[in-house]
Amino acid sequence: MVADLKYADIQVGDSASFSKTLAEADVYNFAGISGDFNPIHMDEEFAKTTRFGKRIAHGMVTASFISTLVGMYMPGRNALYLSQEMKFVKPVFIGDTLTATATVLEKIEEKRILVLETVIKNQEEQVVLAGKARVMKMEG
Structure with a gap:
């Protein structure tokens, strides 16, 4: 279910998370879409x-979870993903269960922009990706 948060109701410190176990099919599907068949991923x-x-x-498979966070959870419906800074901290393996979390760091009222801390952890609570996103919340 897609979150339908109103910009005015979102506060600094609010957060949202979701988890997913990375399957072999996810890696193959991403390779097919991106054309990245690097043997470190495929062989x-x-x-x-x-x-x-x-x-x-692929690092970008993991990074794509941030897009899911923005479009489905924080802020959800009618969000426009503007930018992302990120660091790949640890490798992700097939079978890892990843939890992606976005936390509101700042609201820029005049532009309806949220600055989000973005973190993805594996099942051992190790950070595998860390960064910061800028998102515009556009009401219906």
Whole structure:
């Protein structure tokens, strides 16, 4: 269900989260869409020879969870994603359960913009992605 928060009701400190377990199909589907078939993502034998010892998910698969946060949870309906700063902190593996959280850091009233802290953690509570987003909330 898509959140339908009103800009006036959103306060600094408000947050929203969702979780998803990353499936092998997610990695294959992203490769098909993006054209990124790097063997670190796609070839188990090659990935075994890397310092990770197994395939890692595309960083942008993980980053796409921020888009889900913006469009579905915080602020949800009628949000326009303006920008994202991010750092990939740790690799994400197929089978990891990721929890993405957006927390309101600032409201810019005259432009109806929210500045969000964006964090994604794995099932071990380790941060795998951290950043800051700017989002415009456009009412219906």
